[in-house]
Amino acid sequence: xxxxxxxxxxxxxxxxxxxxxxxxxxxxxxxxxxxxxxxxxxxxxxxxxxxxxxxxxxxxxxxxxxxxxxxxxxxxxxxxxxxxxxxxxxxxxxxxxxxxxxxxxxxxxxxxxxxxxxxxxxxxxxxxxxxxxxxxxxxxxxxxxxxxxxxxxxxxxxxxxxxxxxxxxxxxxxxxxxxxxxxxxxxxxxxxxxxxxxxxxxxxxxxxxxxxxxxxxxxxxxxxxxxxxxxxxxxxxxxxxxxxxxxxxxxxxxxxxxxxxxxxxxxxxxxxxxxxxxxxxxxxxxxxxxxxxxxxxxxxxxxxxxxxxxxxxxxxxxxxxxxxxxxxxxxxxxxxxxxxxxxxxxxxx
Numbered sequence: 419x420x421x422x423x424x425x426x427x428x429x430x431x432x433x434x435x436x437x438x439x440x441x442x443x444x445x446x447x448x449x450x451x452x453x454x455x456x457x458x459x460x461x462x463x464x465x466x467x468x469x470x471x472x473x474x475x476x477x478x479x480x481x482x483x484x485x486x487x488x489x490x491x492x493x494x495x496x497x498x499x500x501x502x503x504x505x506x507x508x509x510x511x512x513x514x515x516x517x518x519x520x521x522x523x524x525x526x527x528x529x530x531x532x533x534x535x536x537x538x539x540x541x542x543x544x545x546x547x548x549x550x551x552x553x554x555x556x557x558x559x560x561x562x563x564x565x566x567x568x569x570x571x572x573x574x575x576x577x578x579x580x581x582x583x584x585x586x587x588x589x590x591x592x593x594x595x596x597x598x599x600x601x602x603x604x605x606x607x608x609x610x611x612x613x614x615x616x617x618x619x620x621x622x623x624x625x626x627x628x629x630x631x632x633x634x635x636x637x638x639x640x641x642x643x644x645x646x647x648x649x650x651x652x653x654x655x656x657x658x659x660x661x662x663x664x665x666x667x668x669x670x671x672x673x674x675x676x677x678x679x680x681x682x683x684x685x686x687x688x689x690x691x692x693x694x695x696x697x698x699x700x701x702x703x704x705x706x707x708x709x710x711x712x713x714x715x716x717x718x719x720x721x722x723x724x725x726x727x728x729x730x731x732x733x734x735x736x737x738x739x740x741x742x743x744x745x746x747x748x749x750x751x752x753x754x755x756x757x758x759x760x761x762x763x764x765x766x767x
Contacts, residue, residue: 435476443469460524467513474509478502497564507559514555518548541606541622542599587640591625594641598622604644604651609722611650612639618723632726652722658695659722663732666710668746673711677701679743680715683735691731693724710748 443465450461481487490498522544530540598604599622608619610629617629617637627644629637643649652659667676684699700716715736719728740747 432480435480436473439469439472439476460520463516463520467516471509471513474505497566499563503563507562510559510562511552511555514551518551521547521551537605537607542602545599545622587642588625591641594645595622595624595627598627598641598644603654604649605653608651608653610652612637657722658718658720659725660716660718661725661729662717663715663729663736664704664712665715665736666707666712666747667740668748669711671711671745673703675743676711676713676745679739679745680713680736683732683739684715684717687728687731687735691728693719693721693728695720709750 446465447462450458450465454461478487487502488500491501491504492499526540526544526547529535535543604610604619604622604627606619606622610617610619612629615631615637617631619627620630620636621628622641626638626640629639631637667673680701681699684694688694695718697718699718702714702716704712704714706712715732717728717732719725737747739745
C-alpha cells in the first residue's frame, strides 16, 4: 500500500476536522437530552454556538496562510480590514445577541422569581441588560476590525446633525422610551385609557409602546405620546378603582328600599367573587328624572382589569333583586294629546 502524499493528507484535513467537530456535537447533544432535565434548550443553544466557534477557528487555522482570508478586503481610513476580521466581528454581534436572548429567557426569569421582582421592574432591567450587552459587542467588534473608536467622533458628529434635522421623531421616541423605563409613568401590565380606548401595556420598545386592548387588538403608540399627551393610567401608584352604575326606578318606588336592595346586591356579589374591596358601597340619589328617580351606585374594586366583569355581574344581580322586591325600572314615556277642532268653526274663522 502506497503512502499517502502530504498534499492529499492536507486536503483530507479540511473534511476530517469538521466531521469530528460535528460528531462531537451530536454526542454531546444526546448526553444533554439524556442526563439534563432542566434548561435543555439553553444548553443545546450554547453547544450549537460552541460548534460554530470551533468550525470558524478550525477553518481560520487551516487557511492561516491564505491571502484571500487574511488579506485586505477593504480599507477604512488608515485601517485595512480582512475577510477574517469581518467574519469575527459579525460573529461577535450575533453571539452577543444570542447571549442576551438566553439571559432574558433562562437566567433572568429565575433570578426574578427568586427575589419576587414585579413585572414592570423585570422588563426595565431586562431591557437595560440587552442594550448594555449589544453596546459592548459593538465596541468589541469595532476594535476587532482595527477601527479606533476615538476616530469616529467626526462620524458621530455627522450622525448627531442628521438626528437633529432628519430623525427628530425617532430620537424623540427613543429618548422618551428611556425616560419611561426609568421614570416609569407607565409600566408593563398597567391598565391605561387612551382616547377612550381601554388597554393593557404589553411591551415598551425602543421607539414605541404596544398596548393590548380588551378586544385583544394591539395598538402601536410612539413613546413620546405618553410624555406629551394626557393618558389615564389606572394602575399608577394605587390600583384601587371606584366604579359606578347609573340606574332609575319608578316614582312609586320606596327610595330607602331601593338603597337597601342595591347594598344587598353588592354584598352578595362580594361573597361570590374577588375584587370588591371592604369599603362600604355608596348609593347616591342623583336627580328627579323625567320618567324615573335617578340613582348612582358607587363601589370600590382592587383590580381595574375586573371592572367590566364586576359591572356586568352587578347589573344581573340588581335586576334580579329589583324583580324580587317589585321595584320597577321605567322606560321613557310621552303623552300625546290630539286636539280635534270642528271644521265649520275653522271655516268661519
